[in-house]
Amino acid sequence: MEALHLLENSPLFFGIAAGALGLVVGSFLNVVIHRLPTMLDNTWSRECREHLGDSPAELPVQKPFNLLTPASRCPQCGHRITALENIPVISYLLLRGRCSGCGTGIPLRYPAVEIITAILSVITALYFGYSVQTLAALAFTWALIPLFLIDFDIQILPDTITLPLLWGGLLLSLFNVFVDSQTSIIGAAVGYLSLWSIYHLFKLATGKEGMGFGDFKLLGAIGAWTGWQALPVVILFSSVVGAAIGMLLILFKGRDHSQPMPFGPFLAAAGWMTLLWGTDIINLYLH
Numbered sequence: 001m002e003a004l005h006l007l008e009n010s011p012l013f014f015g016i017a018a019g020a021l022g023l024v025v026g027s028f029l030n031v032v033i034h035r036l037p038t039m040l041d042n043t044w045s046r047e048c049r050e051h052l053g054d055s056p057a058e059l060p061v062q063k064p065f066n067l068l069t070p071a072s073r074c075p076q077c078g079h080r081i082t083a084l085e086n087i088p089v090i091s092y093l094l095l096r097g098r099c100s101g102c103g104t105g106i107p108l109r110y111p112a113v114e115i116i117t118a119i120l121s122v123i124t125a126l127y128f129g130y131s132v133q134t135l136a137a138l139a140f141t142w143a144l145i146p147l148f149l150i151d152f153d154i155q156i157l158p159d160t161i162t163l164p165l166l167w168g169g170l171l172l173s174l175f176n177v178f179v180d181s182q183t184s185i186i187g188a189a190v191g192y193l194s195l196w197s198i199y200h201l202f203k204l205a206t207g208k209e210g211m212g213f214g215d216f217k218l219l220g221a222i223g224a225w226t227g228w229q230a231l232p233v234v235i236l237f238s239s240v241v242g243a244a245i246g247m248l249l250i251l252f253k254g255r256d257h258s259q260p261m262p263f264g265p266f267l268a269a270a271g272w273m274t275l276l277w278g279t280d281i282i283n284l285y286l287h
Contacts, residue, residue: 008130015122018138022121023088025142026114031067032146033113036161037154039066077102088114117145120272127276136177139168140225140275144268147218151264157214162221169224178275179227191223191231192216215263222271230278237270238263 006013042062064070072081079101085091092111099106120141128134143165151157166188173184195216202210223231246261274281 011126011129014130015126018125018134019118019122021138022118023114025121026117026145027086027088028067029117029142029146030110030113031072033149033153035065035067036146036158037150037156040156040158040160074099074101074104076104088118113145113149117142120145124276132175133177136168136172137275140165141272144272148265148268151214151262151268155212155260155262155264157212157218157264159214159217162214162217166217166221166224169221173224178225183227183229184224187223187226187228187231188220189223190228191234192220194231194235195219211263215267218264218267218271222267222274226271226274226278229282230274233278233281234267234270234274237273238266241269242266 007017008014042065046062072086073079074081077099079099085095085100089111092106095106097106097108098104121138124137124141125134128137143161147157147161169178170181170184170188173179173181178184179187193216195211199209199211199213199216202208219231219234222234226234242261242263245266249261
């Protein structure tokens, strides 16, 4: 009870708790980002084989591979990661960024994801305070992080994350957590259909696909959380940031302008900013 009292009345304690929780969740999100694409590939391969007429007996036997199994190991030497080696950030520092088995460098992305998740969790918690909104907004934040990085890596926005995010936003609207049901439903529909329309118009005009279907679902999910009124802010944020980063990559990295760039990361970042500050921005513009 005393801990709950501190959480409710001490912003410092509340922020520290959110940051610590964010570190733990960030460690798990690293697993999601690393394993989910492989899990999807395995599922699609098996479904394709079944569709082509292979009998179950002809399908290769696959070892269990999910978010829990097998245990994490060094890809270089196979050393099993122990619990003490899996403490967010601290283990990375103690190991000096190297595998204890073979000395191979551990990618900096792992502690970076943990730290970023912690920082975003603190910002979210302090913005909404001790409330149901904080719990919901943290879930929203933690869903967007793997979407951001998976789409950045392989240009896929997994339905296993985007669809629960969509339904979660709609269910929360029944209790007016962020917006009411009417605003949420219209937001989901307008979010999806707006990019769906742009996709088909662009394809009709150029014969090319300008974006993926995952982008439609993600904007629909964001619309379910933020409401239809905030969608212009999401589109504005994502377009400006996307254009700026694209220009920087072309100018300084020599990126081919014809090379496709995922739009999902920019939608995810814009959606998070809009959930927190979208209402303030809209009110500032209107007044």
